[in-house]
Amino acid sequence: MRQQRWFRITVLAIALFAINAVARLVVRIGFDDADSAQNWATIIMFALVALVLGVLTFLRCQQQKPGDWLPDVGFGALAGMLLTVLVGPFVSGNGPFTNGAGDFFAQIWLYTGCALLGTLLGFWTAVMLGRDYRSKSLKAYTQARVTRPRRVVRR
Template identity: 80%
Template sequence: MREQRWFRITVLAVALFAINAVARLVVRIGFDDSDIAQNRATIVMFVLIALVLGVLTFIRSQQVRPSSWLPDIGFGALGGMLLTVLLGPFISGNGPFASGAGDFFAQIWLYSACAIVGTVLGYWVAVLLGRDYRSKSLKAFTAARATRPRRVVRR
């Protein structure tokens, strides 16, 4: 079951939603009417989401091709965003459109931007260090080519 693609996507979406739920609960229980605390919790939540996606991308990019991990991370982040935007406000005691459509779509844009930045940074770090799948494949190819003796062609 853990090897199936939908399981990895679901776990990622739920983990990203859990980050949001914890941030909302901390604000609701500890700092109910403080706008400063709500803003700080939002910033911390988005940084954690970007960090989780960056670390996950860094790890997955070392193991498999981007055509395998990119849809998993993309759909997981999309699922986490939908859960956060549609179900998250109920944790705070509001509805998704309680603050208006502008705040609703602003949260979608912020979430998307943080998810993309985290994923791109994780992949760039893997490429920068030469630890991504393609760099490892090219290194193995070069090593295999260098160890083979040159074929002598007789005519």
Template identity: 85%
Template structure:
């Protein structure tokens, strides 16, 4: 079951939602009416989302092609965003549109931006270090090509 694609996507979505739920519970229990604490918890939550996606992308892009890991990460982040935006406010005791549509869509844009930034940073770091799937394949090809003796052509 762990090797099925939907399982990886679901685990990622639930993990990203858990980050949001913990941040909301910390603010609700510890700092109920503090705007500063809510802002800091939001910043920490978005940084953790970007960090989780960056680390996951860095690890996955070393082992498999981007066409295999990118949909997993993308749909997992999308699922996490939907859970965060639609179910997350109920953890804090509000509804999704309690603060208006502007805050609802602002949270979608912020979440999307942090998810994309974290994924890109993880992938770029792997490419910079030459540890991504394509760089490894090109290195193996070059080494294999150099190891063969030169073919002499007779006329």
């Protein structure tokens, strides 16, 4: 069951939503009326979303081609964003459009930006270190070409 694609996507979406739910509960229980605490919780939540996606991308791009891991990460982040934007406000006692459509779409843009930034940083770090799938394949190809004995041509 763990090898199926939908399972990986679901686990990622639930993990990203859990980050949001914990941040909302901390603000609701501990700092209900403090705007600065809400701002800090939001910043930390988006940083954690970027960090989780960056680490996941770094680990996955070492083992699989981008065509295999990118849809999983993309759909998982999309599902996590939808859960965060549509279900998350109910955790803190509000509705998705309580503060207006501007805040709703601002949260979508922030989430998308942080998800893209985390994914790109994870991938670029793996490429920079030469640990992504393509770099490993090219290194293996080079090693195979170097270790083969030279063919002697007889005339």
